[in-house]
Amino acid sequence: xxxxxxxxxxxxxxxxxxxxxxxxxxxxxxxxxxxxxxxxxxxxxxxxxxxxxxxxxxxxxxxxxxxxxxxxxxxxxxxxxxxxxxxxxxxxxxxxxxxxxxxxxxxxxxxxxxxxxx
Numbered sequence: 001x002x003x004x005x006x007x008x009x010x011x012x013x014x015x016x017x018x019x020x021x022x023x024x025x026x027x028x029x030x031x032x033x034x035x036x037x038x039x040x041x042x043x044x045x046x047x048x049x050x051x052x053x054x055x056x057x058x059x060x061x062x063x064x065x066x067x068x069x070x071x072x073x074x075x076x077x078x079x080x081x082x083x084x085x086x087x088x089x090x091x092x093x094x095x096x097x098x099x100x101x102x103x104x105x106x107x108x109x110x111x112x113x114x115x116x117x118x
Contacts, residue, residue: 004117007110008033014106016098018077021091022084022118023048030088030118048081048091055081069107071100082107088118 001009004022011020012035021032021041027049032041052067059067070081075096080103082090090111094103 002031002117004031004114005033007114007117011092011106011110014102016095017092017103017106018095019044019091019093021045021093022114023089023091025049025052025087025089044091044093048079048089052081052089069104071104078103080104080107082111084111084115084118090114 008020008022008031011017012033018036019032019034019041021044022030023045024030027046029041029045034041052070055067055070059065066083068083072079072081073096077096078094078098078100080090080092080094080100082092084090090107092103092107
């Protein structure tokens, strides 16, 4: 198991997190881990990479700089997106009752390790 796989597995062991992926900006999944759900990782990767372009355009238009993190809230869950590097993103899919502060903290806590592992 690679270091990246180990780090993603650690994330999905956290209460409320169901899937953790590293996605290239091209939409391809670099690696992923999931708990009890079987999300379509390839579809998630493709959708996230398409959506991130709009998010970054918004930041550029408003002179806010590069996006570092995004949170999408849905009726049945949340998606947290973190920039790992110029060409990759950390995507976390979680249950709707998850502690958002803890998820953000756990992602940031592992950021340097994840960046080294990709």
